[in-house]
Amino acid sequence: MVNDHTNNKDSFYHRFFDKLRSSSEFFYSIGAVLLALLIGAVIICLIGSDPIKAYKALYRGSFGTTNAIAETLLRAMPLALVGLGATVAFRASVFNVGTEGQLFIGATAAACVALALPDLPRYLLLPLMALAAMGAGALLGGLAIFLKIKFNANEMINTIMMNYVVIYFVSWLVHGPIQQPGSPLGQTEKFSVNGIIPVILKRTRLHAGIIVLLILVIITYFLLEKTVWGYQIKVTGKNMLASKAAGIKVKRIFYSAMFFSGALAGLAGMFEASGIQNRMIENISSGYGYTGIVVALLGQLNPIGVLLAAILFGALQVGASSMETMVGIPSSAVSMIQYLIVIIFIGKNAFPRLWKRFHTSKDKRA
Amino acid sequence: MSKKSILFIICLVVTLTVVAIPAMAADDLKVAMILSGPINDDDFNSVGYNGLKKACEELGVEYAYIESVPDADAERIIREYVANGYGLIFAHSFSFGEAASKVAADFPEVIFMNAGTPPVENPNLGTYDNPDYQGAYLAGMLAAGISKSGSIGWVDGIASPNMVANFQSYRDGAEEMNPEIEVLHTFIGSWYDPPKAKEAAIAQVEKGADVLSSQGVGVIDAAIEKNVWAIGAMTDQNFMGPNVVLTSVMWDLYPCVKRVVQEVLDGTWTNTNRSYGIADGSVYFSDFHGLDSNIPAEVMEKVNQKYEDIKSGKFVVPHDTSDIE
Amino acid sequence: MDNTTNTRQDNKAEARLIMEGITVNYGDFVANDNVNLVVYPGQIKALLGENGAGKTTLMKVLAGLLHPEGGRIIVDGQEVSIDSPQDSQRLGIGMVHQHFMLIPKLTVAQNICIGLKSTGYPFPDVRKVEEELSELSEQYNLLVDPKAIVSTLSIGTQQRVEILKALYRGAKILILDEPTSILTPQETAGLFDIIHFLTKRGNSVIFISHKLNEVMEISDRITVLRQGHVTAELAKQETTERQLAILMVGREFQTEKHLKPVPENAKELVCLDNITYIDHRKVSVLNGINLTVKAGEIHSIAGVDGNGQVELASILSGLLHQTKGKFTLNGKDLSKASPKERLQAGLAHIPSDRHKYGMILDLSMEDNFIIEGSEREPVSHRGILQKDAITSFSENLVKDYDIRCKSVKQKASTLSGGNQQKLVLARELSRNPIFVLAMQPAHGLDVGATEFVHKKLIEQRNAGSAVLLISTELDEVFDLSDRISVIYEGRILATIKREEATRENIGLLMTGKTNG
Incomplete structure (x- = not known):
């Protein structure tokens, strides 16, 4: 009888091939980006512009100067935070599409704290704002799970609906109770200096949030890969029934995953309000909550992948306006490229099949 | 996993160190303008773009612009222009004021101009406004002069100080022409929302207004539909309704841009507020496209007389930004 | 062992289906290694083997779901390439899966119309199909009412619907994958009648099973697979159940059990x-x-x-x-x-549907072993997973329960059915x-x-x-x-x-x- 139990040699090879496979996944992501850029180049040609010039501008606008790098990272911040949260929720098979609303409510909560306690020292005020933002985002997320468990309301639908409710509610707030006196705009008063996250790179806007983000990437990675909680999230997400049968408290897992997801989206809102706008404004997010979800998927629900995907999207978005100003290509072309990346990436399994079909049909014709 | 993170760190470090050579300004002055809407809006943004283009081409200065910038993106884009060596930057929307002020504090060597109210702190941030309230006064006189119903309207976006002043002048002018006149006004709460603007304009017509001052896209449509007069704003908007747009109160930014650029080149620039109105040739009525035959001669004469008085300084249009009662 | 034993080699030209040297690899695992299979018209061919021996893989090749790395397929004397289920259907190969592919809320005729453009597209002529089906059902003695709603039918009848579906699509080679596993003894007898009926009319049947008695009862010839290889190709008359069992599992197994009676006063x-x-x-x-x-x-x-x-x-x-x-x-x-x-x-729970309730196919064996005990020492310590402890815990279970795998890091889905069940048993019973x-x-x-x-x-x-x-x-x-x-x-x-x-x-x- 053949004994094919593990021995050291086998498991070494196995691990090696596993690594190779996961890194080929990584290279596939890069391939998707390159292919999308190529298709984008064709589109740019069709518009009648020079793609090389356009991509040079894109690069210059996203990484070409210190300021460009700072702006890229700034844009990546909310995307990465939302993406990290979404990663945790998606791993638990909780489809949190409410990140946009959670971001808005988080920003608003942080603003309320900043406006109510402007004289608190910075080292107290900023953490307090962060707590408020995360708490508000988490509660809003938790509400979706509550509705799911109590009334069997699909969380994907109820989070989308809640986005509308929250965004209109916040719009009312900034035009009403917390509006800056005398301003016609939907915005609050500027925060006091203590309520603004300090800039860490001179003559740019890059603020200390980037450090918090990097720490959170590591923490999220650790939580997901090394802790019982992360393990139970993974297991519940893959097979809820088997997990339930195995005694895992799946409701608790759903709640905690959603709390985490909502909290990070809320924190993204606080970063935008405090770090960038220095106040709460009506249009605090231009769809970061939604783009962050896409970033989570592109990052393959892996915290480090999410960070890279967020930087990529941040660079594309920031570079797009350079392309627009310098070469005159509408920034919508870049939005197209962004979503082409996602489509190519998500559709990756279809390509080998299409390829094969194409070849067999050619064979048959021959 | 570790492979990925190492790769990432390498990428980051390489980009940060290799490429981060600051691109400082060349000897030549480059001018940029950031606009909140499209340059072909035949309104505020067209005015900005046209003034920039004409002035810079005349002076032979390199210029760039970016349209339709949301407020939340303004600061990033201003910084980008600075990073790319632009020495004079027009933030052509009063809502960009704060962004301009923040960047100005970081880059004292760059000069900023903002379409808004004067700043307090930045020595390198000047402002300019559009004293079209002067024109609005004349428009009010004209509107009241041709109104048969004794009621005229004003449809506007957001009740910003500038727009409030504009409306106050419009009403004052109208009342000078006809003390009995009824002046309706609506602020639709958005700078750009054609259906809403049109709806508000129609509501005013239905209340009796037969001359509308159009301060936003959609009003002229309503005027065409209801066949009442409209007075355009900012650019010659007659083409939008050749039979109903009597004239437009023009605002021309060219004199202002030209003088600012020249001062920067000469090194004589200071952070004063520029308010170039009728006296500077920045505010005037556009061509009537033959519709002036509909204006009673004595009305036309009164309006022309007022224009001359304002130009010569004999009459000063009151600038009233207090709340509309 | 000689893989090409074939007593009817002389008239291979008459064969309906010849599979020659089929080789399929999953990564570095060889699922089919140079497998040969010949089926003649009117023949019942049994494909016998343990779970994981490569029977299903071989049939997936025929169904166009897998493309082999090596080998060739000849149908009715013509070498063919089967790249899709449509190709397979066109060649007259019909498959009845272990789990039925029927929509419970639709009628038999409606189910059969699905995916068949020839019945009218996009609106199939269901009435015409119903008539043709009654005729076909009568012809083959299948006793299926085409107008019946599938969910009202017994399991045995649903299986006949699947057979009818294959026949309606022109199947001349019918593959039955473990067809008796869900049937009562009476239903099994009925199925065998139908199989005989089919072969009398010139159809060929490939009968996949691991039940020795059934194979001996129904088949004409038997191909035995073990670990991806053909270990024998025999006529029924040449063999016995005992010999087949040895060919299949590679060793003799014992069935005797010594049970002490339960004491009357047991708790x-x-x-x-x-x-x-x-x-x-x-x-x-x-x-x-x-x-x-x-x-x-x-x-x-x-x-x-x-x-x-x-x-x-x-x-x-x-x-x-x-x-x-x-x-x-x-x-x-x-x-x-x-x-x-x-x-x-x-309590230990060994569920009937292990894929649904007992394990997580997409995760590693390690992850599957600790699903109930992730919160306990030494698997975790203060909420942190202890990787080394998990690995040694898993490796012990693999050893104790003789689970065949390359490494405890491999995904549970890559294990054969028997080894998957051993995994569940190991986890459940190890908790005493x-x-x-x-x-x-x-x-x-x-x-x-x-x-x-x-x-x-x-x-x-x-x-x-x-x-x-x-x-x-x-x-x-x-x-x-x-x-x-x-x-x-x-x-x-x-x-x-x-x-x-x-x-x-x-x-x-x-x-x-x-x-x-």
Whole structure:
């Protein structure tokens, strides 16, 4: 009888091939980006512009100067935070599409704290704002799970609906109770200096949030890969029934995953309000909550992948306006490229099949 | 996993160190303008773009612009222009004021101009406004002069100080022409929302207004539909309704841009507020496209007389930004 | 071993299907290694092998779901390339899967129209299809009403619908994948009649099975697969069940079991008192189940599928709440306990549908081993997983339960069915449970794995656990039980001691017939 139990040699090879496979996944992501850029180049040609010039501008606008790098990272911040949260929720098979609303409510909560306690020292005020933002985002997320468990309301639908409710509610707030006196705009008063996250790179806007983000990437990675909680999230997400049968408290897992997801989206809102706008404004997010979800998927629900995907999207978005100003290509072309990346990436399994079909049909014709 | 993170760190470090050579300004002055809407809006943004283009081409200065910038993106884009060596930057929307002020504090060597109210702190941030309230006064006189119903309207976006002043002048002018006149006004709460603007304009017509001052896209449509007069704003908007747009109160930014650029080149620039109105040739009525035959001669004469008085300084249009009662 | 043994080599030109040197690799695992298969018109060919021997892989090649790395396929004398299920269908190959591909809410005719453009597209001419189907059904003695709604049909009839579907699509080679695993003995006999009928009309049948007696009964020739190789190609007359078993598993296995009787005064560990369940449609699925299981006893619940067994198992494991009734384990009332509390009280659950309730295919074996114990030391310490402890824990289980794998890091989905079940057993039994709830524990397993599962259940019994075995297989019930209860329409009709039970009376009770 053949004994094919593990021995050291086998498991070494196995691990090696596993690594190779996961890194080929990584290279596939890069391939998707390159292919999308190529298709984008064709589109740019069709518009009648020079793609090389356009991509040079894109690069210059996203990484070409210190300021460009700072702006890229700034844009990546909310995307990465939302993406990290979404990663945790998606791993638990909780489809949190409410990140946009959670971001808005988080920003608003942080603003309320900043406006109510402007004289608190910075080292107290900023953490307090962060707590408020995360708490508000988490509660809003938790509400979706509550509705799911109590009334069997699909969380994907109820989070989308809640986005509308929250965004209109916040719009009312900034035009009403917390509006800056005398301003016609939907915005609050500027925060006091203590309520603004300090800039860490001179003559740019890059603020200390980037450090918090990097720490959170590591923490999220650790939580997901090394802790019982992360393990139970993974297991519940893959097979809820088997997990339930195995005694895992799946409701608790759903709640905690959603709390985490909502909290990070809320924190993204606080970063935008405090770090960038220095106040709460009506249009605090231009769809970061939604783009962050896409970033989570592109990052393959892996915290480090999410960070890279967020930087990529941040660079594309920031570079797009350079392309627009310098070469005159509408920034919508870049939005197209962004979503082409996602489509190519998500559709990756279809390509080998299409390829094969194409070849067999050619064979048959021959 | 570790492979990925190492790769990432390498990428980051390489980009940060290799490429981060600051691109400082060349000897030549480059001018940029950031606009909140499209340059072909035949309104505020067209005015900005046209003034920039004409002035810079005349002076032979390199210029760039970016349209339709949301407020939340303004600061990033201003910084980008600075990073790319632009020495004079027009933030052509009063809502960009704060962004301009923040960047100005970081880059004292760059000069900023903002379409808004004067700043307090930045020595390198000047402002300019559009004293079209002067024109609005004349428009009010004209509107009241041709109104048969004794009621005229004003449809506007957001009740910003500038727009409030504009409306106050419009009403004052109208009342000078006809003390009995009824002046309706609506602020639709958005700078750009054609259906809403049109709806508000129609509501005013239905209340009796037969001359509308159009301060936003959609009003002229309503005027065409209801066949009442409209007075355009900012650019010659007659083409939008050749039979109903009597004239437009023009605002021309060219004199202002030209003088600012020249001062920067000469090194004589200071952070004063520029308010170039009728006296500077920045505010005037556009061509009537033959519709002036509909204006009673004595009305036309009164309006022309007022224009001359304002130009010569004999009459000063009151600038009233207090709340509309 | 000589793989090309073929006594009818001389007239290969008449063969309906020849597969030659088929090789399929999954990564570095060889699922089919140079496999040959020849089928003639009117022949019943059995494909015999343990789970994981490569039978399904070979058939996936024929169905166009897999492309082999090597080898060629010849159908009716023409070399072909099967790249899609459509190609396979066009070549006259029809497959009846173990799990039916039918939509319960539609009629038979509607089901058959799905995906068949020739019946009219996009609106099929269902009436015409119905007529043609009745004709076909009559012709082959299938007794299927094309207008019947699928969900109202018995399992046996649904299987005939699948056969009808294949025939309607012009199948000349019919592949039946483990067709008897879900049938009652009577239904099996009916299926065999149909198979004979089909082959008499010139169709070929490939009969995939691991049940030796059935293979011996139905087939003309038998191809035996083991670990991806053909170990023999024989005519039925040339062989015996015993020889086939050895060819299939590579060793002799023993079936004798030594059971000491359960002492009369053994403690009643498990008590079910009046367990009643009324489902959301207000249908009463369980009607007052009363049952005990003693320490050191295997108590079987026999019955035909769908008489409340699934619900009973779900209630006992805590996934479903009974409408009323009480469940105590070792004196502890668990009627309202969570799954976790039940596990802690000493329950082990071996579910019938292991993919749904017992394991997570997409995760590694390690992850599957710790699913219940992730919060316990030494698997985790203060909420942090201890990778080394998990690996050594997993490797011990792999060794103890003889699970065939390359590494404990490999995904559970890459294991064969038998090894997957061993994984579940290893996890459940390693916790030293006092109550083992096993439902169809040998479902879909081959002879070797079935024997292993049974051995482990007996070990548990002998160690003093209470074992409740819910099964539809009479062989299993008679092999293992100390007592047998028969469930019918949510009621226990009788509880009989093993020594007093006969296949006849249990079989009658399973169909609801009480004496008198």
